[in-house]
Amino acid sequence: MSEFHPSYPVEQLLHWAASKPDATWLIQPGQGDLRRWSWAEAADQVRRMAAALQARGWPQGSRVAIAGLNTAHWMLADLAIQMAGLVPVGLFPRQISRNAVWILEHCEAVAIFMGPMTGADLLQSLPDGLFKIGLPYLGAPAGDASWDDLVAAHAPLASYQPPSPDTLATLVYTSGTTGNPKGVMLSFGNLVFSSAAFRATLPVQPDERLFSYLPLAHLLERTAVEMASLYWGSEVFFLERIEKMAEQLPEASPTRFVAVPLVLARMQAGYTMRMPEAQLRRLVNRRWIGGLLQRRLVSRIGLGNARVVLSSGAQVPRSTLEFFRDVFDIDIYECYGQSEALYCSMNRPGHARIGSVGRPFPDANLRLSGEGEIQVRHPGVMMGYYKDPEATAEVFTEDGWLRTGDKGEFDADGFLYITGRVKDIFKTAKGKYVAPAPIEGAMAGNDDLEQLCLIGINLTQPVLVASLSPQALGKPRAAVEARLLADMERVNARLEDHEQIAKVLLVKDHWGIENGLMTPTLKIRRGEVEARYADVIAREAQRREALVAWV
Numbered sequence: 001m002s003e004f005h006p007s008y009p010v011e012q013l014l015h016w017a018a019s020k021p022d023a024t025w026l027i028q029p030g031q032g033d034l035r036r037w038s039w040a041e042a043a044d045q046v047r048r049m050a051a052a053l054q055a056r057g058w059p060q061g062s063r064v065a066i067a068g069l070n071t072a073h074w075m076l077a078d079l080a081i082q083m084a085g086l087v088p089v090g091l092f093p094r095q096i097s098r099n100a101v102w103i104l105e106h107c108e109a110v111a112i113f114m115g116p117m118t119g120a121d122l123l124q125s126l127p128d129g130l131f132k133i134g135l136p137y138l139g140a141p142a143g144d145a146s147w148d149d150l151v152a153a154h155a156p157l158a159s160y161q162p163p164s165p166d167t168l169a170t171l172v173y174t175s176g177t178t179g180n181p182k183g184v185m186l187s188f189g190n191l192v193f194s195s196a197a198f199r200a201t202l203p204v205q206p207d208e209r210l211f212s213y214l215p216l217a218h219l220l221e222r223t224a225v226e227m228a229s230l231y232w233g234s235e236v237f238f239l240e241r242i243e244k245m246a247e248q249l250p251e252a253s254p255t256r257f258v259a260v261p262l263v264l265a266r267m268q269a270g271y272t273m274r275m276p277e278a279q280l281r282r283l284v285n286r287r288w289i290g291g292l293l294q295r296r297l298v299s300r301i302g303l304g305n306a307r308v309v310l311s312s313g314a315q316v317p318r319s320t321l322e323f324f325r326d327v328f329d330i331d332i333y334e335c336y337g338q339s340e341a342l343y344c345s346m347n348r349p350g351h352a353r354i355g356s357v358g359r360p361f362p363d364a365n366l367r368l369s370g371e372g373e374i375q376v377r378h379p380g381v382m383m384g385y386y387k388d389p390e391a392t393a394e395v396f397t398e399d400g401w402l403r404t405g406d407k408g409e410f411d412a413d414g415f416l417y418i419t420g421r422v423k424d425i426f427k428t429a430k431g432k433y434v435a436p437a438p439i440e441g442a443m444a445g446n447d448d449l450e451q452l453c454l455i456g457i458n459l460t461q462p463v464l465v466a467s468l469s470p471q472a473l474g475k476p477r478a479a480v481e482a483r484l485l486a487d488m489e490r491v492n493a494r495l496e497d498h499e500q501i502a503k504v505l506l507v508k509d510h511w512g513i514e515n516g517l518m519t520p521t522l523k524i525r526r527g528e529v530e531a532r533y534a535d536v537i538a539r540e541a542q543r544r545e546a547l548v549a550w551v
Contacts, residue, residue, distance in 0.1 A: 008162050008188055010046075010083045012230040017043035020233065026072040027237045029248060031138065037072055039233075047156030049080035049147070055154065056111070056131065060085040061168060063107040067091040067100070068115020070212045070238050073135040073147060075226050077113040078216070082169070083160055086110075089171045089183075090217030092520030093117060094513045101125055102180055103173050107386065114141045116241075165189030171386055172219050172339045183386030184339045186219075194343040194380035195227045197361055201348060202308055208232050209305070211254040213239035218521055219339045220312055224258050246270070249302030257306050260313040261320070262450075262522050264332065265469075267301055268323050269447060273471045280327050298328045310335055310346070313521055315418065315437070319445035321354050334358065336418065340395070341402050343380040345416045356415035366416070367401065373422050374408045375401040407435070424526060429460045432498035436462075436526075439499065442491045448472035448480050451511045451518070453529045454501070459541050461502035465533055467511045480506075481548045488547065504548050505540055507533065 007015070016025070021040035028035045037045070053064070064081045066074055066088060081088040089107050091100050093115075104112070104127050111131040116139035126132070132143035133150065163169075169188040173181040210229055214221040229236045237252035239245060271280060284294045298304050309324075312335045324330045335346035336357035344366060347358035360366040365377045381402050384392035395403050407419045420437030427433050436454035443452055443464060450469040456462035472480050484504055492500040509532075511517040516528050530537075533551075540549045 008082070008192065009227055009230050010079055010160055011162060013039070013043050013046060013079055014160065016230075016233050023233070024235055025229065026075065027235060027252075028072040029238065029240045029244075029251075035072070037076075042072075042076060044156055045076050045151055046079045046083055048151040048154050049076065050083035050160075051154040051157040052150040053080060053084035053086060053111070054157065058086065058110050061087055062110045063087045063089050063171065065089045065091055065104055065107075065109045065112040066115075066216075067093065067112060068117055068135065068137075068140060069093045069241065070214075070216050070221070071115050071135065071137060072236075072238060073113070073137070074115060074216050075236070077133075077135070077147075078222075078226065083157060085163070087168055087170060089173070090215070090222075091173075092215050092217045092513075095520050096513070096516060097125070099181060101127065103183075104130065106180075107171055107173075107183060112143075113147075114143055116140045163188055165192070166383075168383070170222075172217070172222075174339050182388060182391060184219075185383040185386050187383055190380050190382060191223070191227065193378070195223050195231065197343050197363065197380070198223060198346075199228060199231060201346060201361060204232055205255070205307070208234035208256060209252065209254045210234055210236045210256055211239065211249060211252045211302075212236050213242070213245070214258060214260065215520055219342050220258065220337070223342055224256075224310070228256075246301075250300065250304075251302075253299075253302055253305045255305050256308045256310070257303060258310045258312070259332075260522050261311060261316045261444075264311060264316060264320050264324070265447065265450075268320055269469060269471055270301070271297070271327070272323075272447065277323065277327075284327055294327070294329055298330065301328070303328070303330060306330065308333065308349075312337065314523060315355075315441045315444070317441065317444040318354060319447070336406075336416065338404060338406075340382045341376045341378070341380060341404065343378060344374075344376055344404075353411075353413070353415045356411070356417050358416065359414045360416065368408060368410070369403075371422070372407045372409060372419065374404045374406045374416075374418075376404060377401045426455075426457045428456045428462065428498060429458055430498055432496075434462055434499050439491065439495065439501065440464075442494075443487055443501075446483060446487050448475070448483060451524060453524050453526055455530055455533075455537055457530070459502075459537070461498070461500065461541075463503045463505055463537060463541055464501050465505045465507060465529060465537065467507055467509060477550065484548055502544075503540060503546075505533070505536060506548065506550050507536075508551075 016039040022038050024036050025039045025042050026037040064086050066077050078088045113133045115135040116137040134140050134143035134146045136148050166187050169191050170186050172184045210225045212225045239248055284290045309330055309332050311332050321332050324332050333347040334357050337344040344364055345358045345360045367375050405422050409417050420435040425433055425435050434456050439454050440452055449466045452466040454462050454464050488501050513520055536551050
């Protein structure tokens with residue numbers, strides 16, 4: 001494996017196509033089969049599609065969208081767009097249709113690649129004049145032209161001229177917990193810096209294998225999987241659809257795995273639903289057979305070869321981190337970043353502390369404002385928000401630091417802890433301020449709860465609104481309530497009087513992307529939760545006869 005050099009993604013594709021043309025890069029399951037692309041085959045497809053895009057005559061820098069589930073062709077389209085001198089814009093596969101249309105109109109997209117879809121139909125009403133290219137997958141919408149036809153009709157693009165580092169490389173639209181998504185402008189220099197610095201933190205081995213299932217529209221997956229594979233020359237195995245995770249993750253058996261807390265919690269629940277956690281812990285600690293059983297359990301979930309497991313997006317409950325460590329012998333390294341500045345901090349082997357998001361990366365330049373907001377300045381920080389100079393001016397300080405909107409604190413050893421969002425802090429009817437994130441994190445260890453949101457605006461005391469996990473739905477109500485009450489007592493004992501949870505409201509609804517209660521990156525839309533349950537919250541907050549209400 002060659003050492004990293006500061007070239008762009010397309011250059012890396014061409015490098016591997018020349019140096020190891022027959023080695024496998026992409027592995028795509030589908031219809032009971034595995035389809036593979038070598039580096040040479042992938043480069044040929046990319047060159048041909050780039051020529052097809054250039055033949056349309058669009059001006060350099062025109063925006064081209066990519067929609068659908070993660071597939072080999074998602075990455076091929078991304079590279080073809082770059083090679084043609086255009087700007088890729090990813091759309092989340094389960095994005096609410098109105099948001100997808102807003103993004104396409106806002107960025108003035110000239111074309112869209114359409115892959116297989118699930119859930120909400122984000123392509124219900126595409127803007128007029130958009131050139132539609134269908135990707136070759138079952139479930140992908142038909143377009144004005146197909147990928148295969150365009151590739152067959154065009155000779156490979158003969159040459160590639162790398163752009164300057166300050167050229168716009170991609171638009172990443174934030175998932176937006178409030179309001180319309182913002183288009184984060186990232187230059188080639190931004191991407192190369194963040195990707196190189198991120199990879200340099202963790203040692204690389206020649207046989208790295210990656211698993212792509214988190215949305216490629218999100219910068220974390222683009223950097224930690226797509227760009228990492230291009231710079232490492234490693235294989236990428238794609239998840240066909242979420243229902244096949246338990247089958248295909250073991251088949252892929254990646255050496256590195258990136259997760260969000262909800263995915264880790266569901267992996268944990270897959271075992272604790274069948275066997276009490278205490279019994280699992282006793283079994284893996286038994287002499288002679290404990291190690292063998294542990295290896296079998298880890299192999300069964302697909303992480304038998306995992307050298308590094310990362311998590312980002314939200315805090316992982318301590319109980320889940322301890323479960324993976326004690327039962328699976330897997331350390332989960334929580335990291336922190338955002339689309340505007342991916343490169344911030346990370347726990348890593350030999351330098352990890354549960355509950356933190358690690359120490360800042362070298363040259364990340366993190367500081368805390370007077371009110372505790374995390375601010376950052378380095379070459380990976382975005383250029384600004386697309387067509388939104390006011391929001392861009394607002395998000396930067398006068399001396400040029402990015403305001404992340406997250407509050408944090410450092411411990412004596414330099415580990416960073418996220419304590420909430422600046423805008424999430426609310427004032428109760430008593431005039432007291434409450435930061436919900438730490439309280440939600442403390443209650444998140446209860447695996448009977450799948451999602452939870454602390455509400456307190458205009459209430460004398462906060463209430464916790466929560467949706468139940470699948471395993472809790474099969475339990476007696478009394479058992480669920482007893483555990484909740486014990487957790488409430490434990491958490492409230494550590495809180496100031498005005499912060500204490502007055503009541504838990506257990507709702508039957510599933511919180512998902514399709515009903516607007518979660519973002520495509522699985523963050524809770526706090527404002528949507530407050531609005532949906534406003535009447536229930538107001539009514540139940542007045543009823544103090546029970547501390548748990550099923551609504």
